[in-house]
Amino acid sequence: MRDxxxxxxxxxxxxxxxxxxxxxxKTKIIDVARTAGIGKGTVYEYFESKEALFCCIxxxxxxxxxxxVRKILSDLKDTGCQEKLLSVIHMEEELKDQVHLKSxxxxxxxxxxxxxxxxxxxxxxxxxxxxxxxxxxxxxxxxNGEFRSVNIPLATAALMGASSAVDLISDEIQDYxxxxxxxxxxxxxxx
Amino acid sequence: MRDxxxxxxxxxxxxxxxxxxxxxxKTKIIDVARTAGIGKGTVYEYFESKEALFCCIxxxxxxxxxxxVRKILSDLKDTGCQEKLLSVIHMEEELKDQVHLKSxxxxxxxxxxxxxxxxxxxxxxxxxxxxxxxxxxxxxxxxNGEFRSVNIPLATAALMGASSAVDLISDEIQDYxxxxxxxxxxxxxxx
Amino acid sequence: MRDxxxxxxxxxxxxxxxxxxxxxxKTKIIDVARTAGIGKGTVYEYFESKEALFCCIxxxxxxxxxxxVRKILSDLKDTGCQEKLLSVIHMEEELKDQVHLKSxxxxxxxxxxxxxxxxxxxxxxxxxxxxxxxxxxxxxxxxNGEFRSVNIPLATAALMGASSAVDLISDEIQDYxxxxxxxxxxxxxxx
Amino acid sequence: MRDxxxxxxxxxxxxxxxxxxxxxxKTKIIDVARTAGIGKGTVYEYFESKEALFCCIxxxxxxxxxxxVRKILSDLKDTGCQEKLLSVIHMEEELKDQVHLKSxxxxxxxxxxxxxxxxxxxxxxxxxxxxxxxxxxxxxxxxNGEFRSVNIPLATAALMGASSAVDLISDEIQDYxxxxxxxxxxxxxxx
DNA sequence: TATGAATGAGCTTTCATTCAT
DNA sequence: AATGAATGAAAGCTCATTCAT
Numbered sequence: 001m002r003d004x005x006x007x008x009x010x011x012x013x014x015x016x017x018x019x020x021x022x023x024x025x026k027t028k029i030i031d032v033a034r035t036a037g038i039g040k041g042t043v044y045e046y047f048e049s050k051e052a053l054f055c056c057i058x059x060x061x062x063x064x065x066x067x068x069v070r071k072i073l074s075d076l077k078d079t080g081c082q083e084k085l086l087s088v089i090h091m092e093e094e095l096k097d098q099v100h101l102k103s104x105x106x107x108x109x110x111x112x113x114x115x116x117x118x119x120x121x122x123x124x125x126x127x128x129x130x131x132x133x134x135x136x137x138x139x140x141x142x143x144n145g146e147f148r149s150v151n152i153p154l155a156t157a158a159l160m161g162a163s164s165a166v167d168l169i170s171d172e173i174q175d176y177x178x179x180x181x182x183x184x185x186x187x188x189x190x191x
Numbered sequence: 192m193r194d195x196x197x198x199x200x201x202x203x204x205x206x207x208x209x210x211x212x213x214x215x216x217k218t219k220i221i222d223v224a225r226t227a228g229i230g231k232g233t234v235y236e237y238f239e240s241k242e243a244l245f246c247c248i249x250x251x252x253x254x255x256x257x258x259x260v261r262k263i264l265s266d267l268k269d270t271g272c273q274e275k276l277l278s279v280i281h282m283e284e285e286l287k288d289q290v291h292l293k294s295x296x297x298x299x300x301x302x303x304x305x306x307x308x309x310x311x312x313x314x315x316x317x318x319x320x321x322x323x324x325x326x327x328x329x330x331x332x333x334x335n336g337e338f339r340s341v342n343i344p345l346a347t348a349a350l351m352g353a354s355s356a357v358d359l360i361s362d363e364i365q366d367y368x369x370x371x372x373x374x375x376x377x378x379x380x381x382x
Numbered sequence: 383m384r385d386x387x388x389x390x391x392x393x394x395x396x397x398x399x400x401x402x403x404x405x406x407x408k409t410k411i412i413d414v415a416r417t418a419g420i421g422k423g424t425v426y427e428y429f430e431s432k433e434a435l436f437c438c439i440x441x442x443x444x445x446x447x448x449x450x451v452r453k454i455l456s457d458l459k460d461t462g463c464q465e466k467l468l469s470v471i472h473m474e475e476e477l478k479d480q481v482h483l484k485s486x487x488x489x490x491x492x493x494x495x496x497x498x499x500x501x502x503x504x505x506x507x508x509x510x511x512x513x514x515x516x517x518x519x520x521x522x523x524x525x526n527g528e529f530r531s532v533n534i535p536l537a538t539a540a541l542m543g544a545s546s547a548v549d550l551i552s553d554e555i556q557d558y559x560x561x562x563x564x565x566x567x568x569x570x571x572x573x
Numbered sequence: 574m575r576d577x578x579x580x581x582x583x584x585x586x587x588x589x590x591x592x593x594x595x596x597x598x599k600t601k602i603i604d605v606a607r608t609a610g611i612g613k614g615t616v617y618e619y620f621e622s623k624e625a626l627f628c629c630i631x632x633x634x635x636x637x638x639x640x641x642v643r644k645i646l647s648d649l650k651d652t653g654c655q656e657k658l659l660s661v662i663h664m665e666e667e668l669k670d671q672v673h674l675k676s677x678x679x680x681x682x683x684x685x686x687x688x689x690x691x692x693x694x695x696x697x698x699x700x701x702x703x704x705x706x707x708x709x710x711x712x713x714x715x716x717n718g719e720f721r722s723v724n725i726p727l728a729t730a731a732l733m734g735a736s737s738a739v740d741l742i743s744d745e746i747q748d749y750x751x752x753x754x755x756x757x758x759x760x761x762x763x764x
Numbered sequence: 765t766a767t768g769a770a771t772g773a774g775c776t777t778t779c780a781t782t783c784a785t
Numbered sequence: 786a787a788t789g790a791a792t793g794a795a796a797g798c799t800c801a802t803t804c805a806t
Contacts, residue, residue, distance in 0.1 A: 004769085025216040029797065039771040044798065131363065138380070147380040153364045155375055158353035160360070165352020166345065172322065173344040184346055188379025189329070189338040195786090220780060221789095230788040232782080241780065386790085407598035411776065421792040426777065513745065520762070529762040535746045536739065537757055543738020544731035551704065551733070555726045566728055570761025571714070573721040577765095602801060603768095612767040614803080623801065 008046045011036050015043075016057050024054060024113070051118055058122040062129065065092075069133055081141030082186060088133060089163055089178045131156055147186075159185055199237045202227050206234075207248050215245060215310075242309050249313040253320065256283075260324055272332030273377060279324065280354055280369045322347055338377075350376055390428045393418050397425075398439050406436060406501070433500055440504040444511065447474075451515055463523030464568060470515065471545055471560045513538055529568075541567055581619045584609050588616075589630050597627060597692075624691050631695040635702065638665075642706055654714030655759060661706060662736055662751045704729055720759075732758055 014036035018027045029050055033040045047053040072087045113119040134156045141147035166173065166181055205227035209218045220241055224231045238244040263278045325347040332338035357364065357372060396418035400409045411432055415422045429435040454469045516538040523529035548555065548563055587609035591600045602623055606613045620626040645660045707729040714720035739746065739754055 007769085028795085040797095041771050041799080042769075045769070045771095050797070127360070131360065141380070145382055148378075148382045150375055150380060151364070151366060151371055153360075154357065154367060154371060155380060157357045157360045157364060158372060158375055161352040161354070161356020162349035163352070164356060166348045169318070169322065169344075169348045169351070173342070173348060175342060176345060180342055180345055181349060184341055184349055184379075185376075186380045187339075188375075188381070189332070189341060189346060189377045190379070191336055191339040198786095219778090224789095231780095232788050232790095233786080235781070236786070236788095389790085410774085422776095423778080423792050424790075427790065427792095432776070509742070513742065523762070527764055530760075530764045532757055532762060533746070533748060533753055535742075536749060536753055537762060539739045539742045539746060540735035540754060540757055542742070543734040543736070545734070547734020547737060548727065548730045551700070551726075551730045555724070555730060557724060558727060562724055562727055563731060566723055566731055566761075567758075568762045569721075570757075570763070571711070571720040571723060571728060571759045572761070573718055601799090606768095613801095614767050614769095615765085617802070618766070 007038075007042075011038070011043055011046050011053070012057050012060065015053050016061075019054060019057065024116075024119070051116065054119055055122045058119070058126060062122075062126040065126070066129055069129075073133075073137075081137050081144070081146050082182065084137045084140075085134070085159070086178060086182050088137070089182060092163070093178065130160060134159055198229070198233075202229070202234055202237055202244070203248050203251060206244050207252075210245060210248070245310055246313045249310070249317060253313075253317040256317070257320055260320075264324075264328075272328050272335070272337050273373065275328045275331075276325070276350070277369060277373050279328070280373065283354070284369065321351060325350060389420075389424075393420070393425055393428050393435070394439050394442065397435050398443075401436060401439065406498075433498065436501055437504045440501070440508060444504075444508040447508070448511055451511075455515075455519075463519050463526070463528050464564065466519045466522075467516070467541070468560060468564050470519070471564065474545070475560065512542060516541055580611070580615075584611070584616055584619055584626070585630050585633060588626050589634075592627060592630065627692055628695045631692070631699060635695075635699040638699070639702055642702075646706075646710075654710050654717070654719045655755065657710045657713075658707070658732070659751060659755050661710070662755065665736075666751065703733060707732060 011032065015027075015032045018032050018035055022031075027050075029043055030040050032053070033043050036043075043053070047056060068091050069088060072091055073084060076084050076087055113123055131153075135152055138147060138150070138152045138155055142149055142152070162185060163178075163181060166176060202223065206218075206223045209223050209226055213222075218241075220234055221231050223244075224234050227234075234244070238247060259282050260279060263282055264275060267275050267278055322344075326343055329338060329341070329343045329346055333340055333343070353376060354369075354372060357367060393414065397409075397414045400414050400417055404413075409432075411425055412422050414435070415425050418425075425435070429438060450473050451470060454473055455466060458466050458469055513535075517534055520529060520532070520534045520537055524531055524534070544567060545560075545563060548558060584605065588600075588605045591605050591608055595604075600623075602616055603613050605626075606616050609616075616626070620629060641664050642661060645664055646657060649657050649660055704726075708725050711720060711723070711725045711728055715722055715725070735758060736751075736754060739749060
C-alpha cells in the first residue's frame with residue numbers, strides 16, 4: 001500500500017518535471033516513464049490517461065497550495081492585509097522551489113489549456129481559489145481602512161497578473177523581491 | 192507579385208484566426224487551408240512549415256504593433272506619461288479588434304511557446320519591444336516627476352502582467368476599463 | 383473522382399481479403415495497406431477507422447447480395463419455390479467466387495462479432511434480409527402447396543444454417559452440390 | 574494434489590464463462606482471474622498461455638461431451654435412430670445449461686478460430702467427434718431402413734449446421750424445440 | 765504457492781509534409 | 786501556381802506475460 005502510493009508519487013513528480021519543462025503537448029508518456037525510471041505501461045497502471053495524470057498533478061498541487069494558504073492566513077489572523085498578501089505571494093515562490101518547478105502558475109496554465117475542457121476545469125478551480133483568497137484579503141483591507149475602495153476583482157486580477165508576469169520576464173528585472181512588487185502595487189506609480 | 196503577396200496575407204490571416212482559436216498544437220494545417228479557402232499544399236508554397244507560418248504571423252503582428260506604438264507616441268509627444276501608458280494599453284485592445292482575435296498577448300504566448308526555440312525568439316522580440324516601450328515611458332515619467340522613483344523593469348513587468356491577466360480572468364470583473372486598471376496601477380491600493 | 387472511388391474500392395478489396403483470411407481482430411491496418419500496395423495513412427484517408435472499414439465492406443456486400451437476390455427472384459417469378467431456393471443458395475456461392483473469398487457468411491459473422499455492437503448491427507441487417515427472403519419463399523411454397531405447413535422461421539434458420547455449415551465442414555463431404563443439399567432439406571431423411 | 578486440481582478447474586470454469594461471454598480476443602486474462610477470484614499471475618501457474626487455457630477448456634468440454642454421447646448411445650442401443658439423434662441434440666442443450674454458457678458450438682467456434690492453428694485443431698477434434706457420431710447414427714438409420722439412402726456426410730453437416738444456426742437466430746423463432754427441428758430435418762419441407 | 769506490479773511489443777490513429785499532376 | 790492524395794513517423798494506450806516477493 002505504501003509502495004503503491006510511493007510509486008504514484010514518483011510518477012507524478014517525474015511527470016510534473018517533464019510537463020513543466022516541455023509543456024503538455026510536447027510531453028510524451030515515454031519520457032515521463034523514463035524520467036521516473038520505469039516502463040511505459042507502468043504509468044498507465046497508476047493513471048488512466050495523460051490527461052488524467054495532468055489533472056491529478058494539478059489537483060494535488062492545488063490541495064497543497066490551499067493547505068499552505070489556509071495555514072498562513074490562520075497564522076496571520078491579526079496582522080495587516082499587506083502582510084497577508086505578501087505571505088500569499090511568498091508562499092507560491094516557496095512552493096515552486098519545493099517541487100523544483102519553473103512554474104505551475106494558473107494564469108499561465110489557463111493560456112495553454114484553453115482548448116482542453118477537462119484540464120481547463122481543473123485549472124479554473126485552482127485559479128478560482130487564488131482569486132477568491134486574494135479578493136478576501138483585499139476586501140478585509142478595504143474594510144479596515146488599510147486599502148482604498150478599489151474595484152476588488154480588478155485589483156485581484158492585476159495583482160495575480162503582475163506576479164505571474166514578473167516571473168516570466170524576471171531575466172530583465174534587477175532586485176526583484178516579492179516585497180518590491182507588493183510595495184509597487186500598494187503605493188502605485190504616482191510620485 | 193501583387194497576387195503572391197495577397198495570398199500570403201490571406202493565409203496569415205486565416206492562420207492567425209485558427210491559431211488564436213485553437214492554440215498552436217491543436218491547429219491543423221488543413222484547418223488553416225480551409226479557413227483560407229485554399230488547398231493544403233498551397234500553404235506550403237508560401238510558408239516553409241507550420242512553425243515558420245506562426246513565426247511570420249508574430250513578426251508581422253510585431254511590426255504592426257511597433258508601427259502603431261511609434262505613431263501614438265509621436266502624436267502624444269507632449270502629453271503626460273499616464274496618457275501615453277493608457278494609449279499603449281488601449282492600442283493593444285484596438286489591435287485585437289482589428290485582427291479579430293481573442294489575444295496575441297506576448298505574456299501569454301511566452302507561456303505556450305517556452306519550448307519552441309524558434310517561436311520563443313520571435314515572441315521575445317515582441318515582448319522586448321513592449322517592455323522597452325513601457326520602460327521608456329516610465330523612465331520619462333520618473334524624470335519629469337510624474338511617477339516616483341520605482342524599480343522600472345519591475346513596474347513594467349507588473350503593468351504588462353496585470354493587463355494580460357485581467358484579460359484571462361475578465362469574466363469575473365465588472366466595469367473593466369483600461370482606465371480603471373491604469374488608475375489602480377498608478378495610485379496603488381493604499382488608502 | 384473516378385480515381386478516388388477506385389482507390390476506395392481497392393482498399394475495400396484488400397481489406398476484405400485480409401479480414402477473411404485473418405479475421406477481424408488479427409487484421410492489422412498495416413497489412414490491409416500493404417496488400418493494397420499503399421501507405422498506412424492512406425487507408426485513413428478513405429475510412430474513418432478499422433471498424434468503419436469493415437462496416438463499409440459489409441454494407442457493400444449486402445447491397446450486392448440484395449441486388450442479386452432481387453434480380454434472380456424477378457427472373458424466376460413464375461417458377462417453383464424449390465427452384466427459387468436453389469437459385470438463392472447458388473447465388474451466394476457465385477458471389478464468393480466473384481469476390482474471391484472464403485466466406486462472408488452472416489451466420490458465421492454473427493458469431494465473431496457478437497461483441498462489436500457497431501459491426502453486429504451491420505451483420506444483422508444482412509442476416510435479416512436473407513432470413514426474410516427465405517421466409518417469403520417458404521411462405522409462398524406453403525401457400526401454393528409445394529411445401530407442407532412447417533414452422534417457417536425455424537425452417538428458414540435450418541436452411542441457412544445447413545448451407546453455412548456445409549461450407550465449414552465441406553472438406554469431409556463428397557459430391558457436395560447445392561442441389562443435393564436442397565434435395566435433402568426438401569425431402570428429409572425419412573425413407 | 575486435490576487442491577491443485579480444484580483450482581485448475583476453477584480457472585477453467587471462470588475462463589469458459591468469460592470466453593463465451595466476450596469471445597476469445599476480447600477476453601482479458603485479468604477478467605478471467607477476477608471471475609475466478611484469484612490473482613492474475615495464478616492463471617499462469619496453471620496454464621502456459623491464454624491460448625493453452627482455451628485449448629484445455631475445449632479439450633475438457635470435448636471429453637465431457639464424448640462421455641455424455643457414449644453414455645446416451647449405450648442407453649439407447651435398441652431404440653430408433655430418430656430418438657438417438659434427438660438425444661444427441663438434446664444433450665448439447667443440457668450441456669450448455671450445466672456449464673452455464675451461451676454456446677460452445679463447434680460450428681461457431683470454427684469460424685472464430687480459423688486463424689489460431691492451435692485452437693483450430695482442438696476445435697476440429699471436437700467437431701470431428703460430433704460429425705462422426707452423427708454420421709454413425711445416420712448410417713445405422715439408413716441400414717435399418719429408417720432413413721433413405723442420403724449423402725451421409727452432407728446430411729450430417731446439414732443437421733449440425735441447422736441446429737447451430739437455430740441457436741444464433743433463435744430470437745426470431747417461435748416454438749423452437751429440438752423435436753421440431755429434428756422433425757423438419759427428417760420429414761423435409763415437401764408437402 | 766500465489767500474487768500483482770512491472771513491462772514493452774504491438775496496435776490504431778493523427779497530421780505535417782511531400783510531390784505528381 | 787495550386788492542389789490534395791499519399792505518406793510514415795510518432796504518439797497514446799492495451800494487455801499477455803514475467804518475476805520478485
